Amino acid sequence: MSQILVNNLSFSYDTAYDMIFENVSFQIDTDWKLGFIGRNGKGKTTFLNLLMGKYEYRGSIRAGVNFDYFPFEIEDIERNTLDLIKDIIAPFKEWEKEMEECLLSNIDRYGQLLELYQQHDGYIIDELIQKELGKLKVDLDILTRPFNTLSFGERTKIMLAALFLKKNNFLLIDEPTNHLDMEGREILADYLQSKKGFILVSHDRAFLDKCIDHVLSINRTNIEVEKGNYSSWYHNKRLRDNYEIEKNKQLIKEISSLSEAARRAGSWSDKIEASKTGNHVFDRGYVGHQAAKMMKRAKAIERRKLNTLEEKKDLLKNIEETEALKMNIIPFHKKRLIELEDLSLFYENKKIASNINLTVKSGDRLAIRGKNGSGKTTLLKLLLGKDIKHRGRAYIASGLKISYVSQDTSWLEGSLKDFSFKYGVDETIFKTILRQLDFERDQFDKDIRYFSQGQKKKVLLAKSLAEPAHIFFWDEPLNFIDVFSRIQIEELLLAYKPTIAFIEHDKVFTKSVATKEIYL
Template identity: 55%
Template sequence: MSLINVTNLTFAYDGSYDNIFEDVSFQLDTDWKLGFTGRNGRGKTTFLNLLLGKYEYSGHISASVSFEYFPFPVGNKENHTIDVVEDIYPDFQHWELMRELSWLQVSEDVLYRPFESLSNGEQTKVLLAALFLKENSFLLIDEPTNHLDMHARKLVSDYLKSKSGFILVSHDRAFLDNCVDHILSINRTNIEVQKGNFSDWWLNKQRQDDYELAENEKLKKDIKRLSDAAKRTSNWSHEVEKTKNGTRNSGSKVDKGYVGHKAAKMMKRSKSIEQRQQSAIDERSKLLKNIEASDSLKITQLPYHKSQLAELDNVSIYYGDKLVCRDIDFTIEQGDRIALSGKNGSGKSSILKLICGENISHTGTFRLGSQLKISYVSQDTSHLHGNLTDYARENGIDESLFKAILRKLDFARIQFEKDMSSFSGGQKKKVLIAKSLCEKVHLHIWDEPLNFIDVISRMQIEELLLEYEPTILFVEHDREFCANIATKVVELS
């Protein structure tokens, strides 16, 4: 066991007026399995890069271990996989590598294939296995679940559960709950470390938020009561002051000593109220700093003139001579929330594209409702560039509504001035989802919409789909999201 000490860490990117971290201090144990969470754009990857020594910062980071980053950058993906492993760890023992790969259910033959020929899941597993061979290293694992199917996520999560000494960035709640024992969270105003898995941390956060909201409401009432009392005291003092040089109703002269004593008493009471009021204001200012804004979203789908929107009857899809999937049967009815499930490569994205009108080679019967309007969210965000105003105009959506949705998804106003190409992966996915929510359609089709998106935003999207019950067909590997949302599951074997 050794410690990683972060002391008075402050960092901002060159040219930025805002610090990403300001005077942050905490301590980590290198034996922990740390889940790293926080909303998109808060600085999770930036913090990992600071540990790796990539940026200059003020403050101090000390550790007696070396840091290794996942995913390891593979320069030449045409190389055989075993050569990629050797680049990561030249001194590896073959039997140790085979032990790690067997735990991840990866066969030995992948080592003698070009790395680029491996699936995303196989590449993830190989890189993790290679990195965990290194001794006296603390792994910085940055979003390994993206593009992993549900089965692969469970496998990788179980593998990490058997390990220790890592920070894991992931927004998949079930994945985190299974394999971490501490949570490192970047909040709005600080960084916290808590023992337990994600669900433990979330429960503690909700309790803290509820407590602060209740305290805030109580202090608001106290401040109002004290403010009203101060006004009354002020009025009383004013009335006393008026009698100082006047006469009593009986016509006799005023007892100035009595009036002075009474005025002093009023002044003392006024000062006491003022101090209590300021104290309540100070206490209130300490609250609500880490409560996340998660306003509800809205969606308005167009009604369709038929109950059935689409039907696939014994559909098989081909790319050239290659069979991608076969004998697919399901219908999309109004109000359905259908999760399309299956391993990577089973044809899920191809089915979505077929329904969206792309020219996909297929056999069987595919029927699509006439004049059906569809909003599609793709996996790919590489086409996003330029500013949000132009993007809204080019896509024929209401700019004000579009930006209001992004604000609810935790976009800072300063982001509206930036080029979308500079956005984080999660922010780019939010742009696609916000666009989709603005479109007036009969059916939403979303292909892995939650990749890179933070947990709180995922919960907002869940609440939206449960409240408004739109017709939606989606592919998503977040187990909890699917369990909460889907009214039907179509499994592709």
């Protein structure tokens, strides 16, 4: 075990007025399973890139391990998957040149190196890879396939397994669950639970609870490290926040009382001092002493007030305040909105889902569940009126106004002003919702293409909340969305009770929000 030491770290992309980190110091152990939590756009991925040495910074980062980042680019995606894994895990790359030289001049040494290359931790390399992928419940047939034919979920598991097979490395795992269904997330959580030595960026609360033992949190004014999982961290945060809120209220009352006491003491001192003049005063020295005494008391009260104000300044700095969101729900004149009977869905000529029977009524909050590739997004597209090959009956009420949040955000670009105009939503309402979702005002002047992934998803959610609709279709709305905003959106849906059909692999969110579900 070694440590990663961060001392007085400061970093900014542009100017000193746009600091991402300023004089940040902390230390972590390299055998921890560290969950990295924080608001969207607050610097989580930036910090991982700083560890990887991608940017220049002030301060120091010292570590006795090598860092590997997930996800990473694979250049030759048409290559055989097994060969790609071997290239990634090989601690032997530095030996390859020596092996080439030995082949020409030293056959014995070449044989030794080849044996080391083939054997790793007591396993032949191929067996070791198969054993590791077995933990992730990966079909071993994919090892013989080109990498580009794998699903995104399979690619995630392949890349993580390869990285964990490397030696003396510390993994920086950035949002690994975005292409995994609920079952896949549980498998990956079990896998990570058996590992150590990583920082995991994730906003999935159940996933974090299962596989981390420490939390690294980016707060509004600092970075903190705490032992425990997400639930223990959030419980402690709520306790701290509630204490500071109550303490702040107490100090406000105390400051008010001290202000009044100082005012009275000063007033009394002035009155006593004024009473020294005139023939009726027999002992002006005594009266002057009393006036000075009252003035001294007034100054002491003022000092107490300043100290209390100083104490108050240190409170509420890291409170994550979330405003209640609103939805623009239009009542529909019919109770039944959607009805599906014996529906089958096809991708080209391949049947991907069958025997779908479903009725969606006003007020239903439908969770569409199923493994990756089971037809969830295809079903939503059919309900949106897209040209999807199908059999069976699909009834969608005439005149139904639908608000849609797509899974993909890669197409987003341009200004927020132009975006709101293009989709006919009120710009003021749209930007107000973004502010409520923790957007800083300076973000409003930037091109959307430069937003973080979580901020892009919030743009789509804000559009959906701003536009009037009878029913909402949300396809993985929480991808990349921070924990606080997830809770905020949960509370919104529970308060407004909209008619909504959604695809989401966050177990906590789905359990909290859904009134009914269908499994494809």
